[in-house]
Amino acid sequence: MAQTILDRILVDVRTEVDAAKYQRPVADLRARIADLPPPLSLPNAIANEFGLIAEIKEKSPSVGRMREANVARAANVYQDSGVVRAVSVLTNFTHFGMSIERLVEVRKIVKKPILRKDFMIEEYQIREARAFGADAILLMASVLDAAQLKGFYNLTRELGMQALFEVHSPEEISALPADALVVGINSRKFKTTEGFSGSNQDSTKDFSVDLSAFELAEQLPENTLRVAESGISVETVTGVTKTFNAALVGTSLLRDERGIEDAIRAFEDAIISA
Secondary structure, eight states, X not given: OOOOXXXXXXXXXXXHHHHHHHHSOHHHHHHHHHTSOOOOOHHHHHHSSOEEEEEEOSEETTTEEOOHHHHHHHHHHHHHOSSEEEEEEEOOHHHHSOOTHHHHHHHTXXXXXXXXXXXXXXXXXXXXXXXXXXXXXXEETTTSXXXXXXXXXXXXXXXXXXXXXXXXXXXXXXXSOTTOOEEEEEOBOOSOSSOOGGGTSOOSSOOSBOGGGGGGGGGSOTTSEEEEESSOOHHHHTTTTTTOSEEEEOHHHHXXXXXXXXXXXXXXXXXXXX
16 A cells, blocks of 8 residues: 555654654653743634634645745734734644744744644653643644543643644544544645645645535534634635634745735735625
């Protein structure tokens, strides 16, 4: 069977995690955590009014490089925007061009909840996220089984953080802990061998999303806060404002040729009109 995009990414994630554990033992992370202020609440940030979880990344496997000027200004623009409720920071280097140190840089600017977005495969990464200033982490049901999701969630809350659970199918929804609070439906087809044009070259179109996945929102428990992930543009955001509490948006903002300031304003106008 051919390797999927997710399979290839996870191999590289393991290499990055092993290197981080060698460089920063758990004892060092615990010491950093002890000196930090309490985390900010992601659920509180998105519960009352629809808004964006705006992302920062240098590149992606789906379309390639982001616009450098947009990435450089992203943290400041997101902090100033009334429609951005929280900020997502990619920390994977191999496939997204980022690192855990970027969390510290963003934290100096952003006073809103910060999500560490990465492929979490070990409890070490959860402690690392908190040690570098994250308020929340991503837990993917396509990567972790039900027992791991529950155990990772327990540790996340012990550290004062919250989790954004990510699902792609009814089976993954059924694997979530009963007390999962924030759940994202990701329209990106990670378990595929095709569609990721940016793996080898820049692409003007993202072929790896299927927006019909957002229909799964109807199957989520009523008490969950719902996040629409991937493939959200100015043209499609109005379609999720009634069903979801927030949309996680990255590429549409970071590749906008008008500049990230104009991109955010366009989203603000679209959300208001909805």
